[in-house]
Amino acid sequence: MTTTQEKSRDFIRTIIAEDLKNNKHGGRVVTRFPPEPNGFLHIGHAKSICLNFGVALENNGVCHMRFDDTNPSKEELAYVEAIKKDVQWLGFDWGANLFFASDYFEQLYDYGIQLIKMGKAYVCSLSADDIRQYRGTLTEPGRESPFRNRSVEENLDLFTRMRAGEFADGTHVLRAKIDMTSGNINMRDPVLYRILHASHHRTGDTWCLYPMYDYTHPISDAIEGITHSLCTLEFEDHRPFYDWLLDTLGTPCHPQQIEFARLNLTYTVMSKRKLLQLVNEKYVSGWDDPRMLTISGLRRRGYTPASLRGFCDTIGLAKRESSVEMGVLENAIRNDLNDTAPRAMAVLHPLKVIITNYPEGREEELAIDNHPKNPEMGKRQVTFCREIFIEQDDFMEEPPKKFFRLAPGQEVRLRAAYLITCDKVIKDADGKVTELHCTYDPASRGGSAPDGRKVKGTLHWVSARHAISAEIRLYDRLFNMENPEADKETNFKSHLNPDSLQILAGCRLEPALAGATVSDRFQFERLGYFCLDCLDTSPGKLVFNRIVTLRDSWEKMEKSN
RNA sequence: UGGGGUGUCGUCAAGCGGUAAGACACAGGCCUUUGACGCCUGCAUUCGUAGGUUCGAAUCCUACCGCCCCAGCCA
Numbered sequence: 001m002t003t004t005q006e007k008s009r010d011f012i013r014t015i016i017a018e019d020l021k022n023n024k025h026g027g028r029v030v031t032r033f034p035p036e037p038n039g040f041l042h043i044g045h046a047k048s049i050c051l052n053f054g055v056a057l058e059n060n061g062v063c064h065m066r067f068d069d070t071n072p073s074k075e076e077l078a079y080v081e082a083i084k085k086d087v088q089w090l091g092f093d094w095g096a097n098l099f100f101a102s103d104y105f106e107q108l109y110d111y112g113i114q115l116i117k118m119g120k121a122y123v124c125s126l127s128a129d130d131i132r133q134y135r136g137t138l139t140e141p142g143r144e145s146p147f148r149n150r151s152v153e154e155n156l157d158l159f160t161r162m163r164a165g166e167f168a169d170g171t172h173v174l175r176a177k178i179d180m181t182s183g184n185i186n187m188r189d190p191v192l193y194r195i196l197h198a199s200h201h202r203t204g205d206t207w208c209l210y211p212m213y214d215y216t217h218p219i220s221d222a223i224e225g226i227t228h229s230l231c232t233l234e235f236e237d238h239r240p241f242y243d244w245l246l247d248t249l250g251t252p253c254h255p256q257q258i259e260f261a262r263l264n265l266t267y268t269v270m271s272k273r274k275l276l277q278l279v280n281e282k283y284v285s286g287w288d289d290p291r292m293l294t295i296s297g298l299r300r301r302g303y304t305p306a307s308l309r310g311f312c313d314t315i316g317l318a319k320r321e322s323s324v325e326m327g328v329l330e331n332a333i334r335n336d337l338n339d340t341a342p343r344a345m346a347v348l349h350p351l352k353v354i355i356t357n358y359p360e361g362r363e364e365e366l367a368i369d370n371h372p373k374n375p376e377m378g379k380r381q382v383t384f385c386r387e388i389f390i391e392q393d394d395f396m397e398e399p400p401k402k403f404f405r406l407a408p409g410q411e412v413r414l415r416a417a418y419l420i421t422c423d424k425v426i427k428d429a430d431g432k433v434t435e436l437h438c439t440y441d442p443a444s445r446g447g448s449a450p451d452g453r454k455v456k457g458t459l460h461w462v463s464a465r466h467a468i469s470a471e472i473r474l475y476d477r478l479f480n481m482e483n484p485e486a487d488k489e490t491n492f493k494s495h496l497n498p499d500s501l502q503i504l505a506g507c508r509l510e511p512a513l514a515g516a517t518v519s520d521r522f523q524f525e526r527l528g529y530f531c532l533d534c535l536d537t538s539p540g541k542l543v544f545n546r547i548v549t550l551r552d553s554w555e556k557m558e559k560s561n
Numbered sequence: 562u563g564g565g566g567u568g569u570c571g572u573c574a575a576g577c578g579g580u581a582a583g584a585c586a587c588a589g590g591c592c593u594u595u596g597a598c599g600c601c602u603g604c605a606u607u608c609g610u611a612g613g614u615u616c617g618a619a620u621c622c623u624a625c626c627g628c629c630c631c632a633g634c635c636a
Contacts, residue, residue: 314574314584324585447594
């Protein structure tokens with residue numbers, strides 16, 4: 001017996017454990033992740049991916065990758081590739097189980113014939129407008145279509161000719177024959193097939209008849225032997241049809257659909273439609289803009305797969321609608337990178353410091369741990385000399401109480417180097433501080449004084465003579481409102497944060513960073529975690545993305561005062 | 562006014578008739594050559610509301626209230 005508390009199971013894992021216990025599906029667990037290839041995956045999809053693949057992994061099952069590609073007018077091959085890459089990058093493997101709903105078009109069609117023969121489906125020749133009229137409203141029942149009682153022969157003939165391309169778009173649809181008075185609108189003779197003379201990214205021009213999601217999904221699940229079909233809450237109303245279809249068809253496999261609440265995060269939008277708008281209207285540089293909460297955006301920003309999986313673990317799973325604070329995501333990446341990212345020193349806003357009593361021509365090598373808690377990550381050398389850069393924020397001419405950084409007459413430690421004291425402040429004509437003159441304590445090499453005096457502040461620094469230059473991009477939340485969609489009167493785009501990207505040129509980095517390779521992640525001490533940008537970095541130019549800041553209790557203190 | 566869901570700390574979220582887990586946030590303290598990390602302490606006498614059943618209710622019953630989804634030939 002262990003004393004560690006068992007992590008509580010979510011309601012879906014509870015159901016699955018129960019099913020396993022009762023041998024409901026012969027002890028099998030088969031799930032599926034069914035994206036539509038009409039956009040990039042986002043953090044909300046990560047929740048579903050972690051759930052579906054996670055649950056399979058935990059139960060010796062498998063998770064199928066299935067593209068729900070039933071609408072040729074919105075879908076593209078490029079999205080298929082991007083989605084596959086994202087899922088793999090997240091760390092999941094579908095093995096041989098890569099499927100496309102379009103692979104089932106022929107079987108789906110045969111099932112359509114079967115439904116017609118059973119008298120459970122008919123060709124309806126009402127216009128789209130009329131179908132809507134006949135459907136009724138939320139509170140009034142619908143009316144039966146005048147075409148509802150066509151003979152099986154006529155339906156068969158029409159359906160065959162629909163496939164053959166004899167009719168124009170919108171002239172006929174195939175509908176299930178269920179109940180026009182049902183309180184559930186999805187049961188009022190839902191459309192199964194529509195005519196679409198459009199070419200499909202996989203089947204080309206083979207078809208001009210395409211199945212609807214509601215019809216395709218249950219059958220695809222059944223064909224693949226899915227045991228648990230996990231989807232989001234808005235499909236709860238569709239479950240009766242899901243079950244009706246498979247019961248009517250008498251498929252040997254009848255998966256159980258279970259719905260869970262989709263992920264919402266503060267300070268962002270999560271719908272593909274809105275993300276697409278941001279891309280198309282150039283509010284961001286693309287689907288993989290580091291400010292986008294797409295998987296590819298997060299990847300480029302520097303988030304690790306492990307941090308995203310950890311995040312999905314923390315947020316839990318339930319049926320009630322909720323909105324997770326952005327801080328939880330940030331916490332996930334800090335947690336991961338705190339353990340794994342090597343430390344380095346970088347100065348974002350350089351302020352020159354001259355150590356007046358340090359010999360002009362002298363330079364010395366100092367060793368610094370790459371990680372404070374993990375000696376196995378080794379040490380590196382940094383060069384100290386008479387001229388260095390510190391962060392502008394680390395100096396104040398008239399410091400408030402508890403400002404432990406540099407100020408006239410105040411002593412601080414330069415990380416792993418020496419204790420220095422500020423003697424003189426040099427300013428330009430506008431009164432802006434341009435340079436500091438300091439003296440160092442030669443006995444404090446390494447950063448501590450032999451007399452044991454306490455120095456509270458420690459600053460990061462780089463040698464002005466040895467530092468390399470880099471561009472650093474600071475990102476902030478894309479929206480400046482917790483829920484950009486809350487205000488129905490205004491467009492979500494009017495809540496975009498104008499300061500979501502700040503580009504800093506001429507940042508100064510310790511020379512060791514010149515050897516960084518694409519996607520390397522570092523903690524720049526006292527600043528945050530940074531990742532070498534994979535797109536804009538070139539041999540002569542380093543570009544770092546700030547993934548997330550470090551927690552900053554000084555900033556918090558300042559704000560509360 | 563039809564149908565389907567859902568209401569437990571600021572935010573997520575356990576709990577399944579035996580007397581409110583955990584995480585993030587927040588507050589205070591310790592530690593610190595990163596104001597980081599780490600560590601310690603505190604943080605729902607109360608579970609949408611009102612009744613009822615019971616020795617005992619967040620858990621069962623009744624009524625009410627709030628919020629979300631559904632009227633695509635989208636998924």
